[in-house]
Amino acid sequence: MAVAAVLGLIGFVGVPFVYAVVLSFYNVRLGSPRPPEFFGVEQYRRLFTDPDLSDEFLRSLLNNLIFAAAVVPLQTGLALALAVLLNRRLKGIGVFRSLFFLPVVFPMALVAVIWRLILSRSDQGMLNTALSYLTFGHWTAYDWMGSATTAMASVVVLSVWQGVGFQMVILLAGLQQIPEELYEAAKIDRAGRWQQFRHVTLPGIRNTLVFVALLTSVLAFRVFDQIYILIKGGGGLDENATRTVMYEAVTIAFDAGNIGRASAITVVFFVIVVTLTLLQRRFVRPESEPG
Template structure:
């Protein structure tokens, strides 16, 4: 018989205590800087086209305009540009022949912006709320209200020149004449100083309100429907729902739309230029700073003075934009 000897298991003594090795957790300190660098690099690459475009089409032209504003540069002149220093800026504020039209143009810009920004923003919000419903053919109505945005401003100005024409063939005069049974005369909506700026404001709002409407409509669609259901359960009226649910939900979007409309309203030029040159628009009542700069550069051939006008106007718009940003910024921002 074969005897099987039991296996002896040696118990570990104090000198033979098992050593358990615990692997330390991988440190994230060494990987965080690398990850942050990669994120920074990816963000830089993604924003590079926009940054390059901003520098090429805004930064470089503005810098060149600043340089030209210190020289006496005449368009088409065979003479070399001569150093003028701050003479262009001094003339812009002290010479009556230059300061008068410039200050009038600046006042017209401020008037235009003061009316267009609140009216167009409120109208865009009303249209967005109206079109934020699940109705049949709602896409058709959204397209209908947005369609003027795709029209070039020059085409819009031509269309409204036909509407506001002074003659009896003008669409507005013809409609008013028909309503008044022939007692309405041919009123010059564009040539009269009292209605010229109002005409520019109306056609500008008609052309641009659809763009702001689309932005606000996108903001309205991001508000959870549960908030409106909870408001209805609390028996909140439509006005209370608008005040306590809708407005807080689109506050950031509304601020963005107001600021964007402000910037666009300060650069008004196309409609004024087209209607002044071909529609009999009152030039003094509707002269804007951009119109003043363009006519100074290409009608008077004074590139240096036009550059000084654009530099001063740029700084004014930046200051006004920063003030507006400070006043109407969302409450959750520092």
């Protein structure tokens, strides 16, 4: 099993990453009849010294960090709350678990269309209509996705709604592994619900919670689908306020046809994400791991 895991890691991560590193040293144009031209570290130099390129890259990286900083605690906390709420032996509880998990199986294209209808800037948008009804017609239709102020928040809400069910299921499985005797002992000691949650539930799912936070962080940094669909699919999403590094790399590779520069962006981003993940794992490690 270990050999198969290593081979899979090499085949699906190692080889593509090495190939991206090689491409980043060349001037490779998509669809160009000219052979690749060796550039050395020129792509990296331009990425950090060219004012236009560096500004776009740093803006994309900042958007990535803002998105991750919002999504990771919000989605993890909401998933934990839902898991605790649904960790009950009630009739029909399986139906509620399925309903909360349902958005996870929706294709991202469908999720983007649903939220485009909700956040539409027109008077027919569901959110604008609801706010107009609540304010007795005094609400002025607002462009939620087109405004630089709320565009990223719109993507955060969309992403949390679509992905929270997956983390909820993982945490629910962790909650069900906590022995019931621990809660009974806590009740005997007259511990309230909050004390039981702090001293029994949280310690019991600490490793699961760390895993979910790490997984959510990785998924948050690789955000691309929903942003690309809402920008390119006519969703009216503000591009400057929501463009991420993956969006930047894909558009440079396939819209501008510059494979070499896109490869350099992905290599730099890969190093940044791995570094942040290792730091997060170092400071928040499972109890079973040595210090």
